[in-house]
Amino acid sequence: MNKIIKILLLLCIWSNGIAQNKSGYTWIIGGDAMYAKFNGDTIRPITGQLFSTTSFPHYPYIFTNGHSNICDSANGRLLLLSTGYVLYDTVGNIVENGDSLVPKKIYTHNSYPNSPNTQGSLILPKGSNGLYYLFTATMTDSAYTSNVTGGQSKVPYDLLQYHIVDANANGGLGKVVQKNIPLLTNVEMCKVGMMACRHANGYDWWLLKQALDTNMIYTFLVTKDTVLLDTIQGFPEPHFGYYDLVGQSCFSKDGSKYAFATGGGFLNNKGAHLFIMDFDRCTGILSNTKEIYAPYDSTLTPLDTIFGPYLDSLITGISFSANDSFLYVTRRYNVYQYEMYEPDTTLAWNMIQHGPDTTFNEFVEYGQMQRGIDNRIYIGRSFGASGVQNSVIDYPNQKGNASSFCPRCLRCDTCIDYICSPPNIPDFNLGKKEPCWPLSNNDIIRKKEEILAYPNPAITILNIEIINEKSELSKIELYNLFGQLLRSDELKTNKKLEMNISDLSNGIYYLRYDGLSKKVIKE
Numbered sequence: 001m002n003k004i005i006k007i008l009l010l011l012c013i014w015s016n017g018i019a020q021n022k023s024g025y026t027w028i029i030g031g032d033a034m035y036a037k038f039n040g041d042t043i044r045p046i047t048g049q050l051f052s053t054t055s056f057p058h059y060p061y062i063f064t065n066g067h068s069n070i071c072d073s074a075n076g077r078l079l080l081l082s083t084g085y086v087l088y089d090t091v092g093n094i095v096e097n098g099d100s101l102v103p104k105k106i107y108t109h110n111s112y113p114n115s116p117n118t119q120g121s122l123i124l125p126k127g128s129n130g131l132y133y134l135f136t137a138t139m140t141d142s143a144y145t146s147n148v149t150g151g152q153s154k155v156p157y158d159l160l161q162y163h164i165v166d167a168n169a170n171g172g173l174g175k176v177v178q179k180n181i182p183l184l185t186n187v188e189m190c191k192v193g194m195m196a197c198r199h200a201n202g203y204d205w206w207l208l209k210q211a212l213d214t215n216m217i218y219t220f221l222v223t224k225d226t227v228l229l230d231t232i233q234g235f236p237e238p239h240f241g242y243y244d245l246v247g248q249s250c251f252s253k254d255g256s257k258y259a260f261a262t263g264g265g266f267l268n269n270k271g272a273h274l275f276i277m278d279f280d281r282c283t284g285i286l287s288n289t290k291e292i293y294a295p296y297d298s299t300l301t302p303l304d305t306i307f308g309p310y311l312d313s314l315i316t317g318i319s320f321s322a323n324d325s326f327l328y329v330t331r332r333y334n335v336y337q338y339e340m341y342e343p344d345t346t347l348a349w350n351m352i353q354h355g356p357d358t359t360f361n362e363f364v365e366y367g368q369m370q371r372g373i374d375n376r377i378y379i380g381r382s383f384g385a386s387g388v389q390n391s392v393i394d395y396p397n398q399k400g401n402a403s404s405f406c407p408r409c410l411r412c413d414t415c416i417d418y419i420c421s422p423p424n425i426p427d428f429n430l431g432k433k434e435p436c437w438p439l440s441n442n443d444i445i446r447k448k449e450e451i452l453a454y455p456n457p458a459i460t461i462l463n464i465e466i467i468n469e470k471s472e473l474s475k476i477e478l479y480n481l482f483g484q485l486l487r488s489d490e491l492k493t494n495k496k497l498e499m500n501i502s503d504l505s506n507g508i509y510y511l512r513y514d515g516l517s518k519k520v521i522k523e
Contacts, residue, residue: 022076023125023428025373028069029380029390029410031417032061033081033092036410038373045372047412050078051092061092062112065368065380066120068424070132073125079167080123080174081423084115084136087165089173097176101163102138105145117191118248118317118368119424123165124196124205127224130168134176135183135207136161137194154242156212157191160184162227183220183227188212190240192247192262195426196222197255200281202432206230210249210260213239215275217260219284230284230519238273238291246316246332246382248368252324255281255430257340259327261294261315272296272315274329274338282436283481283508283519295349297334302360316382319369321396326403328352328396330366332382335393337403350400357391357407370422371396378410380421388412390419450516451476457521460502464511466495471514479510 020040027036033050051061066084071077080095081088085107087098100107107113115121115136122135139148140159147155160183169175193210205222215235221228240247240262247262258279261272274292279285297312317330327338335353342348356363367382377393389408396403412419452465464476476497478486486509491497501509504522511518 020373021073021428023071023073024425025076026069026071026078027370027372027378027423027425028063028067028081029378029422030063030388030412030415030419032415033063033088034388034412034415034417034419035078036372036378036422037076040373042374045374045410047410047415049412049415049417050090052416061088062110062114063423064114064116064420065118066115066424067421068121068123068134070123070125070425073128073428080132080134080165082121082123082134083113084120085113087134087163087174087176089170091173093173095165095174095176096170097179098165098174101134101136101176101180102161103141103144103159105141105148106139109144109148117245118421119192119194122194122196122207122424122426124207124222124426126164130166131177131224132165132167133222133227134163134165135194136163137189137191137209140185154212156188156242156244158186158188160187160189160194160209160218184209184218184229187218188214189218190244190247190262192244193249193260195249195251195424197251197258197279197281197426198428198430199284200255200433200436205426206279206281206284208249208258210262212244213242215239217286219286221284231521233286235275235277235286235289238275240273243314246314246367248317248319250318250320250369251279251427252320253322253371253427253430254324255279255427255433257320257324258286259318259320261318261329263314272313272331274315274318274327276327276340281433285508292338292345294329294331294338295336295351297331297351297354299333299355301333301355314382316366317368317380319371319377319396321377322371322375323397326396326399328369328377328393330369330379330382332365335366335379335391335405337396337400339399352393352401352403353391353405353407357405358387358389362387366391368421370425371427378422381419388415388417388419390421451511451513451518453511453518453520457523458501459523460500462499462501462520464491464497464499466491466513473514475513477512479512481508481510 036045038045069081087095143158164178190210190212196207207220209218219231221230243263249260259276276290277286278288312331312333329336337350339348365382367380377396379391390410392406392409394404
């Protein structure tokens, strides 16, 4: 009987979340690696500072808006932290080979190399063996010379790359074992808007990167073996404009919704867009797009006499509540709540905070947001930092004022540096979603791709080629998303085939051959 009671107690403890993935249990939130450590419950996080650099110059560890970090999934111990340009260990040293994670010209642009734009970097596990991917969105030297040095108004990023880190190397201090691997090149990308969502199979990831101006979204499948550009989707509206220094993308807690917003213009622009759509964790496909205009507050501020009424013109951050009923939006000067399932958009918006959370002279404007392990929403700073306190939404599952905006309630009063913003960090506790055919199969990805299909997307003819010298199978099958077999066609002796798909409805299909699956799109 005692053994049974012990087992039941252990099951109870497990079900109450103590065995959660703790990769996001500590956040780096400001200079000198200021941190917030969560307890996994309703208690506010413990704050402190990892490094203390009192000698001049004082700010070598700049974790502003584009930074990221990751912890050990089992015990929550902080492992790696990045400014977006440099990777550090937990004692303040640059991880071996962890400098110059972006091209030289942008790396040396600031006195201390750091990514100033929201979601400039992201760290994901590469399996469960202590290896990690570090993704960095940045700019090539040629683009820097043309756009930054050349003084262009349009200054997009044009390079997405990744690095592989072994956290177990150097006695647990880590080492970058592969560096500056191009993932997406010669594409005009937004400076902000890079976030990941766990795949429905429970172990892979989807990484989404937003393009600039034109609403193109690049979706990558991240596995323990490789990173593949899986899908490129374009949406006619909205066009976000070139002002992309601020903004954010995010997923709902259940992973079924994706939202993005950036900028919206600078002076007197009242039309900042909020872009919300459904996300399929099985396929990585976005659908059912919804474009919303966020409220605009025309209240004048002291700066408006100099610059004009612009403080509320830019969307700087967004975050879903834990119950996915609300989406929170920060503009530079105000905080809003959007009710997801209110059909009347005039009734869906609530103002949560009007104006600064401190004196105007000390206010550095609201920025990116992040939902914590405790389901509170933590609000960062849009441009720079001021003080050692940031504001929090304590009960974001509640409507309107019941959500309880708590001014300057994330505090580190003993810290000597400044709080800036939460890190770019995904939800590591999002579990499996089943059934999910066929992407839940272990054979969906091989180290060498053995089914070639082009063009993809295709309109009428899909050219198929099998690269598999060992298999003797002569047929290739085509399935829809529900796993229904639509056709089984004979391959030619050279294992090639021209498949006519003009009779199919537009959408996603899967080729299947010898246990392998290949996603194809009919347009």
